[in-house]
Amino acid sequence: MALQYSDPQVFLFLSEILGKRVVNRQNKKIGKVTDLAVGLVEPYPIVTEVLLSPGASSAQYCVPWSKVLEVEKTLRLDDFSLEECRKPESREGEIFLKDTLLDKQVVDTNGAKLRRVNDLQFLKAHNLLHLVHVDVGFRGLMRRAGLLKPLDAFLQASMDYNLTDQFIAWKFIQPLSSPDLLKLKVAQDRLSQMHPADLADIIEDLDIHQRAAVFQSLDVETAAETLEETDPRIQVSIIKDLKPEQASDIIEEMSLNEAADLLADLPRHQAEGILSEMEQDIAEDVKELLALPEEKAGGLMTTAFLSYPPTLTVGEAIEAIHREAEDMDFAYYIYVVDENEHLLGMMSLRELLVSPLDGKLEDMMDTRIVSVTIEEDRKEIANLFAKYGIMAIPVVDDDDRMMGVIIFRNILEIIAPHLGK
Amino acid sequence: MISGIFRTRFWITLSVFFALVGPGIITSNVDNDAGGITTYSLAGADYGLTLLWILVPITFALIIIQEMCARMGVVTGKGLSDLIRERFGAKITFYLMIILFLTNLGNTIAEFAGVAASMEIFGVSKYISVPIAAFLVWLLVVKWNYKSVEKVFLVACLFYLSYIVSGIMGEPDWHQIGTSFVNPSVQFDPGYLAMAVGLVGTTIAPWMQFYLQSSVVDKGIRTSEYRYTRIDVIVGSFTVNVVAFFIIMLCAVTLFQNGIRIETAKDAALALEPLAGKYSSLLFAFGLLNASLFAASILPLSTAYTICEAFGWESSVNHKFVEAPQFYGLYSFMIFLGAGIILLPQFPLIWIMYYSQVLNGLLLPVILIFMLLLINDRRLMGRYTNGWAMNIISWLTVSAQVILSLAMVISLIWEA
Numbered sequence: 001m002a003l004q005y006s007d008p009q010v011f012l013f014l015s016e017i018l019g020k021r022v023v024n025r026q027n028k029k030i031g032k033v034t035d036l037a038v039g040l041v042e043p044y045p046i047v048t049e050v051l052l053s054p055g056a057s058s059a060q061y062c063v064p065w066s067k068v069l070e071v072e073k074t075l076r077l078d079d080f081s082l083e084e085c086r087k088p089e090s091r092e093g094e095i096f097l098k099d100t101l102l103d104k105q106v107v108d109t110n111g112a113k114l115r116r117v118n119d120l121q122f123l124k125a126h127n128l129l130h131l132v133h134v135d136v137g138f139r140g141l142m143r144r145a146g147l148l149k150p151l152d153a154f155l156q157a158s159m160d161y162n163l164t165d166q167f168i169a170w171k172f173i174q175p176l177s178s179p180d181l182l183k184l185k186v187a188q189d190r191l192s193q194m195h196p197a198d199l200a201d202i203i204e205d206l207d208i209h210q211r212a213a214v215f216q217s218l219d220v221e222t223a224a225e226t227l228e229e230t231d232p233r234i235q236v237s238i239i240k241d242l243k244p245e246q247a248s249d250i251i252e253e254m255s256l257n258e259a260a261d262l263l264a265d266l267p268r269h270q271a272e273g274i275l276s277e278m279e280q281d282i283a284e285d286v287k288e289l290l291a292l293p294e295e296k297a298g299g300l301m302t303t304a305f306l307s308y309p310p311t312l313t314v315g316e317a318i319e320a321i322h323r324e325a326e327d328m329d330f331a332y333y334i335y336v337v338d339e340n341e342h343l344l345g346m347m348s349l350r351e352l353l354v355s356p357l358d359g360k361l362e363d364m365m366d367t368r369i370v371s372v373t374i375e376e377d378r379k380e381i382a383n384l385f386a387k388y389g390i391m392a393i394p395v396v397d398d399d400d401r402m403m404g405v406i407i408f409r410n411i412l413e414i415i416a417p418h419l420g421k
Numbered sequence: 422m423i424s425g426i427f428r429t430r431f432w433i434t435l436s437v438f439f440a441l442v443g444p445g446i447i448t449s450n451v452d453n454d455a456g457g458i459t460t461y462s463l464a465g466a467d468y469g470l471t472l473l474w475i476l477v478p479i480t481f482a483l484i485i486i487q488e489m490c491a492r493m494g495v496v497t498g499k500g501l502s503d504l505i506r507e508r509f510g511a512k513i514t515f516y517l518m519i520i521l522f523l524t525n526l527g528n529t530i531a532e533f534a535g536v537a538a539s540m541e542i543f544g545v546s547k548y549i550s551v552p553i554a555a556f557l558v559w560l561l562v563v564k565w566n567y568k569s570v571e572k573v574f575l576v577a578c579l580f581y582l583s584y585i586v587s588g589i590m591g592e593p594d595w596h597q598i599g600t601s602f603v604n605p606s607v608q609f610d611p612g613y614l615a616m617a618v619g620l621v622g623t624t625i626a627p628w629m630q631f632y633l634q635s636s637v638v639d640k641g642i643r644t645s646e647y648r649y650t651r652i653d654v655i656v657g658s659f660t661v662n663v664v665a666f667f668i669i670m671l672c673a674v675t676l677f678q679n680g681i682r683i684e685t686a687k688d689a690a691l692a693l694e695p696l697a698g699k700y701s702s703l704l705f706a707f708g709l710l711n712a713s714l715f716a717a718s719i720l721p722l723s724t725a726y727t728i729c730e731a732f733g734w735e736s737s738v739n740h741k742f743v744e745a746p747q748f749y750g751l752y753s754f755m756i757f758l759g760a761g762i763i764l765l766p767q768f769p770l771i772w773i774m775y776y777s778q779v780l781n782g783l784l785l786p787v788i789l790i791f792m793l794l795l796i797n798d799r800r801l802m803g804r805y806t807n808g809w810a811m812n813i814i815s816w817l818t819v820s821a822q823v824i825l826s827l828a829m830v831i832s833l834i835w836e837a
Contacts, residue, residue: 103507103514105733116733118511141732144511207498207638237641 012071012129014097014120015144021074022052031055033075035088035098037062038131043171047122047129050075051088051096061085071124097131100177105210106134109190110172112198114205119143121167134173137166176210182217192222200229203238212241224253227262236265244270248277255329256282257302257410260289289404297376300411301395301404304328307335310344310362314355321349330407332391336365341401343369343394371396374403382411443571444636445487445650447719448629449657450578453664454716455535455686456528456774457623458709461665462689464616465672466681470598473669474605475617476662479624483658485818486789489796489807490630491654494637495647496805501634501788502731504795518728520784522751525628525724527777529759532720534770535713537763538687542706548764555760558718559753563742571636574719580711581664587693587704588667593674611832618829624661625822627784630792632723635730644805671705721755775833782830786823793819 020033031054038045049062062085069076088096095101101117108115118140121133135143142148155161174190175181182191191199191214199218203211203226215223215238227235227250239247239262251259251274263271263286275283285303292298306324308317317334325331334352336345345365347355355364370384371394384393385408395403453461464472490501497504506514533551540550561570608614633654642650672689675681675696683689686709694702725748729736735745742749762768793815797806807815 103511114733116506118733136733141511141515145515146512208641208643209498211498233641237643 010124012122012124013135013143014102014122017071017075017122018098020071022050023074023076025069025076025079027074027076030077031061034060035096036129037094037096040093040095044123044130044132045170047131048094060088062088065128068127070127071129095175095178095181100181101134101175104175104177105206106176107174107191107194107202107214108136108168108172109174109194110168112194112202114202115168131170133167133169135165135167137164139163139165176206176214182213191218196222196225197229199226200231204231204234208237208241211238216242220249221253223250227251228254228258232261232265235262239266239274240270244273244277248274252278252282255302256285256304257289257300260286261299264290292374296374296378297372297381297395297406298374298403300378300381300414301406302329302410303404304330305335305392305394305402305405306331306333307337307341307402308361310336310338310360310365312361313357314352314359314361314364315357317352317361318357321352330392330405330409333405334361335394335402335405336361337402343371343396343400343402345369346394369394372406373398378411378414381406382415385411443575443653444633444640445491445653445655445657446578446660447571447574447636447657448487448633449483449654449661450581450664451632451716451719452624452626452629452661453581453712454528454532454720455538455709455713456531457665458535458668458712459686460616460619460623461668462672462676462683462686464620465669466676466683466689468608468613468616469673469677470601470670471606471608471613472617472620473598473601473666473673475620476666476669477602479621479665480658480662482621482818482822483625483661484655485815486625486630486792486822487633487654487658488651489792489815490634491637491650492647492805493792493796493802494634495642495644495650496802498638500638500727500730501631501792501795502727504801505791506731508795508798508801509791514731517784517787518731520780521627521631522724522728524777524780524784525720526755526759527773527780528626528628529717529720529755530762530770530773531777532713532717533760533763535686535709536717538685539690539706539710539713542687542690542703551760551763554714554717555756558714558721559756561718562722562752563749570718574715577711577715578660581660581708583704583708583711584664584667584671587701587708588671590698590701590704593670598670615829615832618825618832620665621822621825622778622782622785622829624665625785626781627788628720628723628727630788631727632719635723635726671701717756717759721752721759724755725749725751779830779833782826782833785826789819789822 014036017036018033021029022031022033024030031052033050034053035051036047037049037051039048047065049064050068051060051062053060063077063080067078067080069078097120101120103117105114105116107113115134115136117134117136119135120131121135122129123132124130139148139151142151152163155163172190194202199222203214206214211234215226218226227238230238239251242250251262254262259282263274266274275287278286288303289298289301292301304327306321306328308320312320321331321334331349333346333348335343336347337343344362345367346369347361347365351364351366370388370390372381372384374395374397376395381393384390391408393406395406397403493499493501493504499507502514502518505517533554536554537547537551541547561573637650671693672683676683676689676692679696681692681696683692687706690702690706690709693705726736728734728751729745729748732747734747736748762773763770793807793812796802796815797812799806
């Protein structure tokens with residue numbers, strides 16, 4: 001929805017309005033502007049009230065924006081009595097801009113970055129102020145420091161260079177300073193638009209209070225995906241702040257080996273508390289993984305994989321995948337195992353899709369399998385991935401029985417930090 | 422049985438402490454940088470043991486101020502420049518950061534001068550030592566991650582022991598030293614007072630508050646673990662003054678008693694050789710090298726971090742160069758300019774130190790007063806604001822600091 005007005009449209013900055021002289025109809029000074037309140041309406045918040053301080057005392061008064069006659073060199077107000085004004089406390093759906101936004105950190109959901117607000121830009125139309133942009137650039141900082149004109153003149157004269165503004169449209173801004181702002185429906189939509197990996201980066205940069213607030217505003221699924229991407233140290237600190245039942249809901253949604261790694265890092269009593277809150281079968285799987293050494297193959301693998309008996313036909317297998325792949329975080333290969341879980345062969349999904357539907361898996365499968373044992377060292381596993389160019393490696397016990405699968409992504413987390421800055 | 426439980430609990434406590442230790446001890450020790458060592462040496466050489474007593478109130482003030490910083494870091498999870506920006510706005514923060522940058526740049530130059538001076542004692546030309554030092558310091562942060570950097574810093578703290586060893590080698594008269602503490606002799610000549618102010622000024626500097634609070638935040642210390650951080654801060658404040666004590670004492674019992682006048686820490690190290698032995702002299706020089714390198718690594722890092730945090734730029738040693746250009750730009754600029762100036766044939770070190778100290782003296786009062794306003798802000802600190810007793814103590818400490826800083830600025834301008 002675009003703003004459409006016939007009279008001239010003017011852009012104004014918050015920094016230009018704060019501190020402005022407030023006068024009455026007769027141009028007599030009654031105070032100066034200390035803050036503006038906006039109603040949080042979509043797409044652009046509208047200024048609803050102006051906060052003014054009469055000067056001498058520290059008292060502040062809220063005046064409705066409808067009383068404002070003009071915003072020029074001064075802010076001229078229609079007649080009103082100070083007694084009518086309410087006390088300056090923010091109401092539902094309303095925020096004070098200087099108090100909650102200016103100089104504070106916000107999330108730029110489009111650029112997936114944490115930014116600091118240097119200034120706010122309004123569009124003035126029909127005597128209403130619409131908050132349209134957040135200024136995060138160097139020019140905004142210079143405007144606040146009172147150095148913008150000298151800086152522009154200097155750059156122009158010395159290098160014939162014009163510094164550009166860095167504005168972010170309001171629709172991509174998520175304020176963080178008040179937990180209430182994160183509970184809004186809009187906030188959840190904006191944050192969940194970001195990729196969990198970006199969200200995780202932002203969460204790592206936040207302070208502890210903001211971190212908890214942002215995290216709790218996410219839905220369980222996004223929270224789990226985000227948590228998987230977060231630094232282990234911060235994972236632990238986030239989980240410590242949650243109740244066991246909240247934590248277990250999120251951890252259940254994580255992939256099994258990520259969940260096991262996280263629980264292994266928690267203090268014992270807390271990990272046990274969370275496990276007891278989790279669904280029985282997931283908790284069992286996680287416990288199995290927890291028992292394995294983290295540094296070896298066992299600690300890298302997940303126990304969720306697709307395995308089918310050799311006598312199944314391709315068509316039946318595809319149907320089965322339809323049902324089961326929902327619960328997998330990775331489904332690229334199927335493994336063919338006998339009734340005692342002995343690994344016989346494997347097929348990629350591509351091979352499966354191009355095979356005749358009535359063919360038996362045992363006739364179609366690839367029997368040249370690359371597998372490792374639970375005790376295999378990480379470095380060796382990385383070498384196997386590189387040598388064979390595969391997406392996942394099955395893990396077997398001494399008897400060649402299938403235990404789990406190491407997914408390429410999990411080994412990447414170990415290798416990537418060594419790739420240099 | 423009971424002793425068994427006690428013992429495990431003791432070990433758990435101890436291991437938690439060592440996991441959280443660092444910020445306080447590192448910050449305090451960096452404080453004994455090239456400038457600090459020079460001031461201590463001069464204090465001992467010019468006024469003997471008469472200035473030793475002042476270390477007691479300095480330790481006290483250091484604990485009071487650092488404790489508040491650490492507490493703010495733990496409770497708010499934000500750095501000091503972040504809090505100042507959010508509470509006092511962009512304009513004042515901008516100018517504070519410019520002053521902080523200039524004074525820290527001045528200090529960085531002094532650190533590289535310290536590297537040059539100490540390596541010259543070992544017979545290495547400054548045209549070799551300073552470029553190598555600058556490059557190593559730069560590499561430390563750009564190529565490593567902070568966890569390993571912090572370990573290197575903690576090891577550097579251990580090397581300050583060289584001053585204690587060196588001090589004991591001076592064979593001091595402990596009885597006489599004890600007396601100087603019990604009966605502090607305060608003189609009222611301008612030189613003595615200026616030296617006293619200088620001692621306080623070199624120990625409590627603006628950048629430390631920013632560095633301490635950021636590293637506490639970086640460690641992710643929780644309010645329930647805060648008591649360990651408090652111990653960290655107190656231990657740090659004590660060790661820094663123990664080192665200061667040994668330097669002043671060594672110079673007092675050797676140089677002062679033999680009427681030798683010195684101008685720099687290098688003079689002190691060289692003059693020690695005939696009086697306290699070759700090893701004492703070399704240890705003194707080694708201590709100066711360690712202190713200078715240590716502070717030269719931390720000052721630019723802390724400055725870049727503080728400024729980026731205030732202005733909302735990417736600021737982490739865990740980012741790549743292109744992701745955090747302002748951070749690495751500021752950091753590299755400070756190191757290479759700081760080291761480069763030292764290599765100029767006739768670099769104006771005295772002039773630089775003079776202005777850097779004036780700016781320091783002007784900046785500190787503002788920072789300390791802001792700190793007190795922030796720590797008493799209930800919206801930020803909740804129930805962790807200062808109690809009334811702590812408020813009286815801290816306001817008195819800060820007032821004394823403010824008066825001393827301004828006195829130093831006035832005396833510096835007067836002298837010029």
